[in-house]
Amino acid sequence: MAEKVLGVVGGSGLYAIDGLEDAAWRTVEGPWGKPSDQILEGRIGDTKVCFLPRHGRGHVESPTTINYRANIDALKRCGVTDIISLSAVGSLREDLPPGTFVIVDQFIDRTFAREKSFFGKGMVAHVPLSHPVSSWIGNIAQAGMEQIGIPHHRGGTYVVMEGPQFSTLAESELYRSWGASVIGMTNMPEAKLAREAEIRYATVAMVTDFDCWHPDHDTVDVALVVKTLHDNADKARALTKFMVENINSWGTEPTCGTDTILDAALITQPDARDPAMVAKLDAVAGRVLGG
Numbered sequence: 001m002a003e004k005v006l007g008v009v010g011g012s013g014l015y016a017i018d019g020l021e022d023a024a025w026r027t028v029e030g031p032w033g034k035p036s037d038q039i040l041e042g043r044i045g046d047t048k049v050c051f052l053p054r055h056g057r058g059h060v061e062s063p064t065t066i067n068y069r070a071n072i073d074a075l076k077r078c079g080v081t082d083i084i085s086l087s088a089v090g091s092l093r094e095d096l097p098p099g100t101f102v103i104v105d106q107f108i109d110r111t112f113a114r115e116k117s118f119f120g121k122g123m124v125a126h127v128p129l130s131h132p133v134s135s136w137i138g139n140i141a142q143a144g145m146e147q148i149g150i151p152h153h154r155g156g157t158y159v160v161m162e163g164p165q166f167s168t169l170a171e172s173e174l175y176r177s178w179g180a181s182v183i184g185m186t187n188m189p190e191a192k193l194a195r196e197a198e199i200r201y202a203t204v205a206m207v208t209d210f211d212c213w214h215p216d217h218d219t220v221d222v223a224l225v226v227k228t229l230h231d232n233a234d235k236a237r238a239l240t241k242f243m244v245e246n247i248n249s250w251g252t253e254p255t256c257g258t259d260t261i262l263d264a265a266l267i268t269q270p271d272a273r274d275p276a277m278v279a280k281l282d283a284v285a286g287r288v289l290g291g
């Protein structure tokens, strides 16, 4: 079985993790610009873990200014095979109150001001996304939550809005009418880019508020979100530790095919490929393009 390396993308309120052996912040350079921050590399036992704070330490990147391509490229360069995204979200459902961790399985991407693909003119590829997250990673996360005692829910749709402002009431009601479960601002295009980079991806969406639709909580503010996040930080850290400890000894292997997804995704003919584009894809698609 191929060795797995866990990438942890920490969202709002989660800018570092502790308990790693040989931990060091490392600068990772690539052709897509600067990642949000250095990557905290370490290990627990024999399993390597790479932590990246999505907004940077000190929370300097907004959901729109995050360089998602550089972040995923950097994690790929570190050898990451599986990503768990730990993200703050608002709830669109009465039965998902603040404090609940939701293992989402679908996304609705409403973002419009972000680079969403590593591919483009000179090297075109189309990866499938019908099932955007890894149920295999979700299984490990769920087992961890059961053991630690975290209130959780398996399954749900995460609406990704551009932000940075929170939703209007009409928008919030619209997303509810679509049957969505939670709302946030960051997991797209992150999940799309992970798929293009052949990295399995899953999200643990940590509910911090009821968005604005709820009659008893008709506004969202950052102080409320941050307070709930701090209340949950220890649980998120315990869950991360469980995942690192179990990812390489889990009883079953993933069968989603993400690690070879580019085999059937490239469409530009070899003699028509732009060499500069191919060079930029050395980490993301080196397995199929050479590099």
Ligand SMILES: CSC[C@H]1O[C@H](OP(=O)(O)O)[C@H](O)[C@@H]1O
Binding pocket: 010, 011, 012, 054, 055, 062, 063, 086, 087, 088, 089, 163, 184, 185, 186, 187, 222, 225, 226
């Ligand atoms: C601080 S509230 C809004 C902010 O929090 C979430 O970020 P992340 O997914 O990185 O935890 C949300 O998407 C917004 O970016």
Ligand SMILES: Nc1ncnc2[nH]cnc12
Binding pocket: 088, 089, 090, 091, 161, 166, 167, 183, 184, 185, 208, 209, 210, 211, 212, 220, 225
């Ligand atoms: N209500 C909300 N809307 C969008 N992003 C969020 N992140 C946390 N709460 C949120």
